[in-house]
Amino acid sequence: MDVVLEYRDPILRGAGVTILVALCSVILAVGFGLLGAWGKLSGSPIARRVCGSYTTLVRGVPDLVLMLLLFYGGQQVLNDLGAATGWWSYLEINQFVAGVCTIGFIFGAYMTETFRGAYLAIPRGQIEAGIACGMSRGKLFRRILWPQLARYALPSFGNNWLVLLKTTALVSVLGLNELVRESFVAGRSTRQLFTFFFVALIIYLILTAISDVGLRWLERRYSVGVRRS
Amino acid sequence: MAEERAPSLLESITEFSENASPLDFMVILEHWDLFAEGLWMTTNLVVLALLIGGCLSIPLAVARANRTPILNQIIWGYVYVFRGTPLLVQLYLIYYGLGQFEAVRDSILWPVLRDPWWCALIAFTLNTAAYTTEIFRGSIEAVPFGEVEAAKACGMPRLKRLQRVILPSAFRRSLPAYSNEVIFMLHGSVVASTVTIVDILGAGRELNAKYYLAYEGFIAAAVLYMILVYFISRGFKFWEKKWFAHLRPREDAEAEAKQPGAAAPQTALVR
Numbered sequence: 001m002d003v004v005l006e007y008r009d010p011i012l013r014g015a016g017v018t019i020l021v022a023l024c025s026v027i028l029a030v031g032f033g034l035l036g037a038w039g040k041l042s043g044s045p046i047a048r049r050v051c052g053s054y055t056t057l058v059r060g061v062p063d064l065v066l067m068l069l070l071f072y073g074g075q076q077v078l079n080d081l082g083a084a085t086g087w088w089s090y091l092e093i094n095q096f097v098a099g100v101c102t103i104g105f106i107f108g109a110y111m112t113e114t115f116r117g118a119y120l121a122i123p124r125g126q127i128e129a130g131i132a133c134g135m136s137r138g139k140l141f142r143r144i145l146w147p148q149l150a151r152y153a154l155p156s157f158g159n160n161w162l163v164l165l166k167t168t169a170l171v172s173v174l175g176l177n178e179l180v181r182e183s184f185v186a187g188r189s190t191r192q193l194f195t196f197f198f199v200a201l202i203i204y205l206i207l208t209a210i211s212d213v214g215l216r217w218l219e220r221r222y223s224v225g226v227r228r229s
Numbered sequence: 230m231a232e233e234r235a236p237s238l239l240e241s242i243t244e245f246s247e248n249a250s251p252l253d254f255m256v257i258l259e260h261w262d263l264f265a266e267g268l269w270m271t272t273n274l275v276v277l278a279l280l281i282g283g284c285l286s287i288p289l290a291v292a293r294a295n296r297t298p299i300l301n302q303i304i305w306g307y308v309y310v311f312r313g314t315p316l317l318v319q320l321y322l323i324y325y326g327l328g329q330f331e332a333v334r335d336s337i338l339w340p341v342l343r344d345p346w347w348c349a350l351i352a353f354t355l356n357t358a359a360y361t362t363e364i365f366r367g368s369i370e371a372v373p374f375g376e377v378e379a380a381k382a383c384g385m386p387r388l389k390r391l392q393r394v395i396l397p398s399a400f401r402r403s404l405p406a407y408s409n410e411v412i413f414m415l416h417g418s419v420v421a422s423t424v425t426i427v428d429i430l431g432a433g434r435e436l437n438a439k440y441y442l443a444y445e446g447f448i449a450a451a452v453l454y455m456i457l458v459y460f461i462s463r464g465f466k467f468w469e470k471k472w473f474a475h476l477r478p479r480e481d482a483e484a485e486a487k488q489p490g491a492a493a494p495q496t497a498l499v500r
Contacts, residue, residue: 062415062418063416064422065419068447069447069448072447073443073447166313167315168315169317180317180318180321184321184325193325193326194329194330197318197326198326201318201319204314205309205314
């Protein structure tokens with residue numbers, strides 16, 4: 001136990017990085033998800049095709065494979081592009097950016113389905129009524145679509161968030177100093193790997209428990225005005 | 230006059246692949262055996278974990294659904310821990326962590342626990358068992374009470390009720406959720422490559438390291454995983470069709486609905 005206290009700072013810093021990665025990528029994922037849902041529901045066949053292959057691709061390929069592909073392959077492609085155009089000389093993607101981008105991209109596909117399902121649950125008549133009242137597109141989204149979208153999407157969103165939180169552990173494979181990697185380093189140097197991974201396990205459990213409570217609060221908040229049997 | 234030998238087809242393809250094409254596909258094809266080995270490793274790990282985990286989860290789910298005192302709380306805790314933490318940490322805890330204890334290192338189990346393959350199998354099995362327990366519990370609880378009541382009225386004892394009424398109905402109900410779990414397990418199995426196991430991703434990483442490549446190995450791995458996922462989802466679709474046959478709308482009924490009055494009465498007379 002004393003050993004853990006000794007390494008308290010790096011472990012807590014690692015946990016902070018984990019939370020930061022998760023928050024940044026969930027924001028990105030919501031962006032991708034809204035975009036994807038809009039594309040899938042839009043009339044344009046090209047947008048539908050693109051978004052459809054996006055979700056199929058992401059759900060077919062494991063997250064770590066995509067992450068490594070983006071981190072190593074993306075860097076190569078960027079540098080080849082830079083060499084070909086002469087716009088930049090050498091770029092290095094850092095692990096944080098690579099991790100956030102890949103996780104955001106992957107969970108964007110799951111969020112696409114979430115938002116698409118939620119949108120389809122909104123009664124069509126309400127949208128028509130909004131248009132009939134002369135609401136602009138932005139106002140329609142803000143006043144009618146978003147509040148209901150949030151309500152219908154929340155259960156599935158919460159699920160995605162919990163999976164996303166656990167997926168951030170994979171960023172340690174890229175070498176980012178987040179919770180798992182910090183525990184690994186601390187455990188290696190003290191020869192107490194079990195102790196430190198156990199601590200990491202507990203921290204993840206605490207994070208999921210807090211998320212659970214938070215999500216339940218959000219669900220209550222967004223379902224004000226829904227009658228329950 | 231020295232005659233210049235025309236390059237063979239294979240040579241020119243290799244030449245194109247190495248220099249012109251952005252993706253050096255020949256190097257992947259040359260190492261097909263590496264990927265075949267990886268494919269075998271991934272498949273046996275995932276299939277074994279799913280089989281053992283599935284068998285483990287049935288009694289656990291029954292105990293949870295019956296609210297067996299004490300056992301219920303313990304299983305709840307087990308499921309909560311394994312579902313609330315990353316598979317990577319669970320694997321590290323077993324593979325790297327257990328060696329910390331002298332008792333483990335001295336025990337006869339040490340040769341097993343030192344082997345990354347066994348550690349991965351244990352971690353995957355425990356993980357999938359936790360998720361599957363939750364799926365089965367849900368579907369056992371969703372079995373209509375009337376069915377159970379009818380079985381009781383027929384005088385079936387507890388075990389027979391489980392075997393003949395509750396479990397078949399529950400398995401069928403949990404098929405869609407279980408197909409997701411199978412795909413998640415396949416996706417999750419990539420963490421095996423972080424503990425030196427050469428699975429599909431491991432093969433890709435090895436190829437990249439050998440030739441200083443940036444993406445060839447990963448793309449090959451991604452394609453292989455996609456093919457696997459495709460076959461898994463096709464397989465489950467087929468199963469669902471077979472087992473949910475009684476829930477599908479009758480095909481002739483559908484046709485009838487489209488063209489009212491076109492088909493119906495004569496067939497009734499024939500029978």
